[in-house]
Amino acid sequence: MLFRHAVLEDAPAVAALVGELLTEIVAAIGEPVFHFDMSETTERLERFMREERYVVLVASDSAGPIGFITLYESFALYAEGVFGTIPELYVRPAYRSRQVGRELLSRAKALARTRDWTRLEVTTPPLPAFDRTLTFYEREGFVISGGRKLKLAL
Incomplete structure (x- = not known):
């Protein structure tokens, strides 16, 4: 298994994995809570990567990408400065329980330290459907910090 930073040429494969993640949720x-368009997602990902707004780490095997994690830099007074947010982490079902997600997260933590981020934050998909996801993050050292994720479409 190979773990590496994604490059622009990886955008279509990562976008396809995003589609799998959203479909699974x-x-x-x-409930159809997400709109997914492959072309739009690929273009958006390429733009985020070119503008260095998004870091994407990819896990691959001989067949190609099997998982990924994305990160971006955030700022907040409550977080005591600059921190990282994980908007997506996904591993194809056939590769789960093989430590792929754990390794992606480990590499994200290492990256966060090199950038002097004060913390990493993540929001899980809805519970209780994704209790296993919450358990995974807790096992990796994350703690529940309260609240619920809310959004306002503009």
């Missing part, structure tokens, strides 16, 4: 909760 929608199927589990039974």
Whole structure:
């Protein structure tokens, strides 16, 4: 298994994995809470990467990408400065329980330290459908910090 920083040429494969992630969430909760368009997602990812707004780490095997994690830099007074946010982490089901997600997260933590981020934050998909996701993050040292994720479409 190979773990590395994604390059622009990886954008279509990572976008496809994003589609798988969103499809899995929608199927589990039974609500169409995401809009996914492959072309738009690929273009958006390429732009974020070119502008250095997004860091993407990819896990691959001989067949190609099997998982990824994305990070971006955030700022907040409550977080005592600059911190990282993990908007997406996904590993194809056939590769789960093989430590792929754990290794991606480990590399994200290492990157966060090199950037002097005060913390990493992540929001899980809806519970209880994704209790295993919450357990994974807790096992990796994350603690529940309260609240719920809210959004306002503009």
